[in-house]
Amino acid sequence: MMKINTVAFPETSVLFPDRLVYDYHDSFRADFPDIENTTISQLVNTFFSGTPRWIKNLFILRNALVKLIGLKVPENNSAPVMTSNIEYQVGDALGFFKIIHMTQNECILGEDDKHLDFRISILKEKGTLTVTTTVQYHNIWGRLYFIPVSVFHKKIVPAMLRNTVREKQ
Structure with a gap:
């Protein structure tokens, strides 16, 4: 089985300078020897479209629950279609x-909501793929919301990272 490592916040990430502002952050890294032959858009596409069924079901449940209390939910629960030639741009959803920021080696995705802001960095570096998540709470509801989310988050991100590397190798 492929090893996913918990690592320090990557200094090469666009999010790094603000790391002390975040209330929560984590980073997971996988070895990916052939990463130079894969674009950041392909990695983002595979990361989100290769989501295991159990994670999709958790998101469907999450969306149904948080909609009741007025938090943002996507218009539909479908994942993007995997296409080898897709090229994402800032502003795509x-x-x-x-997508908030995009370079050749990093894509920053996220959302700002009334209870918290979050960012996800998908960072391609020589021989590795790192996914970093940051959260900044706005109020007690953000803290309370993230308590159960953090439990699942620590299982979801490594699973999606593992699937991404497996799919692209």
Whole structure:
């Protein structure tokens, strides 16, 4: 089985300078020897479209629950279609993840809501793929919301990272 490592916040990430502002952050890394032959758009596409069924079901449940209390939910629960030639741009949306920043080696997705702001970095570096998540709470509801989310998050991100590397190798 492929090893996914918890690592320090990557200094090469666009999010790094603000790392002390975040209330929560984590980073997971996988070895990916042939990463140079894969574009950042392909990695983002595979990361979100290769989501295991159990994770999709959790998102459907999450969306149904948070809609009741007025939080943002995506218009539909479908994942993007995997296409080898897709090229994402700043402003594109993948569910409730909006692309905020994009370079050749990193894509920052996220959303700002009344209870918290979050960012996800998908960072391609020589021989590795790193996914970093940051969260900044706005109020007690953000903290309370993230308690159960953090439990699942620590299982979901490594699973999606593992699937991405497996699919692209």
